[in-house]
Amino acid sequence: MSLTQLARTKVQELTPYQSARRIGGQGHIWLNANEAADSGQFSLNCERLNRYPECQPPQVIERYAAYAGVNPERVLVSRGGDEGIELLIRTFCEPGSDRILITSPTYGMYAISAETNGVQVVDVPLTQARQPDFDGIIARLDEVKIVFLCSPNNPTGDLVDKAGLVRLLKAAQDKALVVVDEAYIEFCPAHSQVDLLNDYNNLVIIRTLSKAFGLAGIRCGFTLASPEVIGLLLKVIAPYPVAEPVAQIAAQALSEEGLLLMRQRVEEINRLKTELTEQLQKHAQVKEVFAPNGNYLLVRFTPGSEIFARMSRAGIILRDFATRPGLADCIRITIGSRAEMDAVLDVLHKEQ
CATH class of the missing domain: 3.90.1150.10 (Aspartate Aminotransferase, domain 1)
Known part of the structure; x- marks a missing residue:
């Protein structure tokens, strides 16, 4: 065999x-x-490489929270934004029965992470204006646990309409998470949806240091969400997701300089x-x-x-x-x- x-x-x-x-x-x-x-220049202190790292390095969490304008309990750091995506699927979706929703064309890892974990994918394609079909998505909320939106969208570059997103968040309350992937938001920061986190506990935002910070090689990403969602993700995440050198570089990248x-x-x-x-x-x-x-x-x-x-x-x-x-x-x-x-x-x- x-x-x-x-x-x-x-x-x-x-x-x-x-x-x-x-x-x-x-x-x-x-x-x-x-x-x-x-990528810029960074220094490493090797004195603690014999020790396991913190699961959630406090300095990285605190600095990213300050940068993003949220409370630290709303931040989780992971191995790139990709791990954040997979953690959400593993935490909220039952293999073999639950589904996520994507809006193609969009980032391919939403579907790959779902399929790898035995979770089905519902695709509601973008409209002719390359916006999420909010009516079509809302009509299928009873079928899905997580809706993934990308803003700016990879590969088209389009931004999610805020009014449409708010309408979706209201319709999805107590039904589904709405995840907005903001991997590229530093290039148009005025269009971040982070201000909606206080009003909608079903909103999750994915961020990364790979793009604007020039640190794709260290694999460091962030999930911003309600403390309740972050607490659930912490039950599932690996014990040591962020290596000590990664944490040191991330903290330096998030310093004032x-x-x-x-x-x-x-x-x-x-x-x-x-x-x-x-x-x-x-x-x-x-x-x-x-x-x-x-x-x-x-x-x-x-x-x-x-x-x-x-x-x-x-x-x-x-x-x-x-x-x-x-x-x-x-x-x-x-x-x-x-x-x-x-x-x-x-x-x-x-x-x-």
Whole structure:
């Protein structure tokens, strides 16, 4: 008997999430994973590496709470935002019977985490205006435990309409959690939904240090929620989810100096994004530049496959979304350094 047959049937059937690193590619300019172009400098104290770390490092929790504008009891730190997503599913969904709801096209890990845990997925696609179909979602609340929304949405960049979100939160009260994934919110901080946490105990917000903070490599994310939800997640999370070096770097990133560095990085990325948008809109092969709210641009080319191939030949690795519903000919471009953006424009302009 193959050892594969010993695995859960659902796992045997799964296709793993195709992250940028798994897809890979041959090149020297990597603009496919929405990573920052730099990380900054950090120091490590190795004196406590022989000890198990705190489950929830107090300094990290307190500094993130102050940064996010919430009380510390509303904060949980985890191995990236992805662990926060999975913890919510494992905590609130019964395998084999419960469901989550997603609004495609959106971040793929919501569905992967659900399927891995034996939880079904209901998909209510975005509207033509690329907003959640709030009427459609509300109509299906009795079927689901968790609704996942992404704002800015990955990969389209669109922001969730606040009035629609409030209507959904009211309809979902005592029925379902509403999770707003704000992995990219630092690039448009005025549009965070964090102020709604005090009014709606069924709202959960996912955050990360991977994007604006330039720390994708340390895997550090945050879940913001009511103290009741945080308490339930603490029952499920691993005993030592945040390594001591990660906690030290995260605390430094959330210091006054670290926050200043992050905001300077965001300012530069947003400036480069605006410049790239202006250049793309003049290009003959560009049909549409999607909402510019993250550290990336989703662009519809004519044809996308030809642009993707040209970039690849030049050693520039982008992310192709052509197989996603409604995203034919769409390519996502991470906003990297000025030199990397110049390289992208150079390839586009050379063969116009």
